[in-house]
Amino acid sequence: MQKEASRNDGQQARPAPVEVSGDQVFHIDEARRRRLRPWAIAGAVVIVAVTGGVTLSYSSVFGARVVEVSGEEHLGPRQVLRAAGVGVGSNVVHLDEPSTEARLEMEPWILEARVQTSLPGTIRISVTERMPVVISELDGILSLVAGDGTVLGRAPRSTVLPEVIAAGGTPASSEMAEMGGAVVRAMAPALRVRVESVLVAADGSVALVVDGHVEVRYGTVDSTSAKAQALRAILGFADHEGRGLVSIDVSAPAAPTARFVGSPMPVSVPDPSADVAEPAATSPDPPRGDDATSPSPSPSSAP
Numbered sequence: 016m017q018k019e020a021s022r023n024d025g026q027q028a029r030p031a032p033v034e035v036s037g038d039q040v041f042h043i044d045e046a047r048r049r050r051l052r053p054w055a056i057a058g059a060v061v062i063v064a065v066t067g068g069v070t071l072s073y074s075s076v077f078g079a080r081v082v083e084v085s086g087e088e089h090l091g092p093r094q095v096l097r098a099a100g101v102g103v104g105s106n107v108v109h110l111d112e113p114s115t116e117a118r119l120e121m122e123p124w125i126l127e128a129r130v131q132t133s134l135p136g137t138i139r140i141s142v143t144e145r146m147p148v149v150i151s152e153l154d155g156i157l158s159l160v161a162g163d164g165t166v167l168g169r170a171p172r173s174t175v176l177p178e179v180i181a182a183g184g185t186p187a188s189s190e191m192a193e194m195g196g197a198v199v200r201a202m203a204p205a206l207r208v209r210v211e212s213v214l215v216a217a218d219g220s221v222a223l224v225v226d227g228h229v230e231v232r233y234g235t236v237d238s239t240s241a242k243a244q245a246l247r248a249i250l251g252f253a254d255h256e257g258r259g260l261v262s263i264d265v266s267a268p269a270a271p272t273a274r275f276v277g278s279p280m281p282v283s284v285p286d287p288s289a290d291v292a293e294p295a296a297t298s299p300d301p302p303r304g305d306d307a308t309s310p311s312p313s314p315s316s317a318p
Contacts, residue, residue, distance in 0.1 A: 078104045080136040088144050090124050098122040099130070099140060107132045123167050148199045149213065151179035151192040162200030164193025177207065182216040191215040194236045198223075201239035206247050225250070226260070234266030241268035249273050249284050
């Protein structure tokens, strides 16, 4: 008896179990459901709205119905749209504008592109094109070359632009074509049409032939604007005075010289910064269209 008493004293008293009826459990669950029901409904509404909105954004409701192209001159609108990879029906909501602009600028003729969208169904594409300033035979193909050296493609037979030629009769390289393009790009349109050819030597020195027979020592491809201004001033002076030219040297544009017909030695010429008027160059505008090789670029086009 004493052992049992001591065993019972060492054990802690356990609480008596609480009996919960089925009705009480039901009322507790029901109260919890009532508290959670508004949040559940709101969550379901958000899920449905988001899911439905995403689905709707891919529907034909947001397909482009108006696609506008502006700024193209050589390329036709259809060529611009093919380069962009968009057209009527393209999804306006999910169109990646920066990626579309990057695709457009991979086209050699397109210098810069801008793509804008507006709901519910309009895409606007604006492009700035490169313009050819010289031609050069590259890899056996007479090609159009822009002022930044970008090769624009095969030159039509009717193209009238200065030709970049490697001095010494070797084939011209793309680097030589780029140098020639930089030289001609700095010239005013009225001066460009007087340049027949640009000769580039292996050491990077440049010479020009203007008016069919006048040799121009240009030097390296630097100070292009100053050299263009000096050349323009000399030609304008000779035209004004009615004197024929044999050669010109603008390699030092601040002190250019010229050799006139009947003069055995080159002589200094008037201040090349003088504003000498030149007759405006005239040329027919190139045709427009989707054919990339059909237009003949105007020799008076700006780069």
